[in-house]
Amino acid sequence: MEQVKLGIIGVGNMGTQHAKYLQEGVIDGAVLTAILDKNENRTKELNSVLNQDVQVFNDEEAFFESGLVDAVIVATPHYDHSYFAIKAFEQNLHVLCEKPAGVYTKQVREMNEAAKKSGNVFSMMYNQRTNPLYEKVRELIREGELGEIRRMNWLITNWYRSQSYYDSGGWRATWAGEGGGVLINQCPHQLDLWQWMTGMMPTRMRAFCHFGKYRDIEVEDDVTAYAEYDNGATAVFITTTGETPGTNRLQINGDRGKVVVEDGKLNYWRLRVSESQFNREYTGGFGEPECWKVDIPITGKETSHTGITQNFVDAILKGTPLIAPGEEGIKGLSLSNAMQLSAWTDDWVKFPLDEEMYYKYLKEKIANSTVKKEASSITLDVKGTY
Missing domain, CATH: 3.40.50.720 (NAD(P)-binding Rossmann-like Domain)
Known part of the structure; x- marks a missing residue:
């Protein structure tokens, strides 16, 4: 060919x-x-x-x-x-x-x-994944520059959508039409990057989703999620379509420093000695490791x-x-499914995700969706809809 x-x-x-x-x-x-x-x-x-x-x-x-x-x-x-x-x-x-x-x-x-x-x-x-900023963060993590990951925080609230946006199509922001709100429509890239940069998936998650909090819609438009990992790391993911001006700020802390991505820039603070080593060796009471703010070269452009x-x-x-x-698409989707399921059950969700339980709740949501008559041709099964 x-x-x-x-x-x-x-x-x-x-x-x-x-x-x-x-x-x-x-x-x-x-x-x-x-x-x-x-x-x-x-x-x-x-x-x-x-x-x-x-x-x-x-x-x-x-x-x-x-x-x-x-x-x-x-x-x-x-x-x-x-x-x-x-x-x-x-x-x-x-x-x-x-x-x-x-x-x-x-x-x-x-x-x-x-x-x-x-x-x-x-x-x-x-x-x-072609954004040099996120590629560089992934490189720093995968090559051990940050040391073991301890904490991740992503505040991504610059998804503002007015009621007129949702009213522009009867399928928008409905369980039968889209299958979710801000998590399935606006945030798939961030949820993918979250696990792609770190190479980590949580062991369990607790999320609080508000459905139709800011707009007359039936799906989630405000989400706060907390995740825990095998190595003891934690993460918080916050998103909404109902705030303006919004923020897109990612911070990742490791044993050897932290990175912050915001306003199209990457800031990196590197500890001269890892926190864990400093803690073992330091005997002076108050004190902390020497820290350098390092300029990281970002080359290339987002394609x-x-x-x-x-x-x-x-x-x-x-x-x-x-x-x-393509097979990696299931990872970010697992995160969004877990957030919704945690809110629906008002409980922790463990990974791997209970797919049958999520599917059961989703079918119930679709059956009661405001768009069900318009989408009457949809037949939900394992293969999707058509």
């Missing part, structure tokens, strides 16, 4: 963006050849802006049987991510899936199994969506290692 023929499934906001840069020839070794969207009015609009050699489909069987694509970008609503990914794998196609991996881990686990069985390339659109797509294509053509392997 000299060139990857790419198809896009779902051409809402994100799907349209993918189509735009693919047609501009930004991705080496790839060409957009087909689009699938069930909305006929939308595809009629697309026909006027797409290259003539891009075929538009409303029927999924015709799309998959066309032979026009080697790989697909899945950019549908959340519930359909796993459904279309699995179908693509069954057709021996490579898959790049938009975030989140799905709505609940049970369906995502089946998607991962289908990917493994197919042997094809599977990637997630975790474009924040975002095009960077992940190029990496996906290179993995197909050249065997290049993936920046965001």
Whole structure:
């Protein structure tokens, strides 16, 4: 294969963006050849802006049987991510899936199994992994510069959304339409980065989610979560869509110092002697280790969506290692599922997550969702919705 023929499934906001840069020839070794969207009015609009050699489909069987694509970008609503990914794998196609991996881990686990069985390339659109700031934090942690991680705090409240935003679509911020609120819609990148940078998943979590606290919606719009880890480390994750001005501040403390990422900058304080060594050896009563504020060189630039797509294509053509392997999508989703489940049960949630319990509660939420009549065609099962 000299060139990857790419198809896009779902051409809402994100799907349209993918189509735009693919047609501009930004991705080496790839060409957009087909689009699938069930909305006929939308595809009629697309026909006027797409290259003539891009075929538009409303029927999924015709799309998959066309032979026009080697790989697909899945950019549908959340519930359909796993459904279309699995179908693509069954057709021996490579898959790049938009975030989140799905709505609940049970369906995502089946998607991962289908990917493994197919042997094809599977990637997630975790474009924040291309941000040099977060890449550097990961490097500092993985190479031991911070020592053993002790505490993580992420305050991410710059997701402000007005009521008019939620009113713009009857499916928005509903259990049947989106499967959640700020955690599933706005925060998947941060939840992914949280575990990707540290290489750690919690042992248990306690979360407090407020549903419709600031807006007339049925899903979570304010969350505070506390997590514990095997090594004794703790973490706090706070997010909301109801505050302005918001903050995006990540702080990670380790045995040898701390990093803070805020306002597009990385600040690093390094202890000359680790805290644990200082504590063992120091006999002077009051005192603490000498600390240096260190300038860390940040090189490169964030390549975002095009960077992940190029990496996906290179993995197909050249065997290049993936920046965001698809099977890792379940990790960040496990965190958001655990936060919701903890709030629903008013209790601690242990990891690995009880997927059957979460699925049971989610089905109950969907059955009582305000959008259930509009979404009456949705059939919820392990494979997702369609």
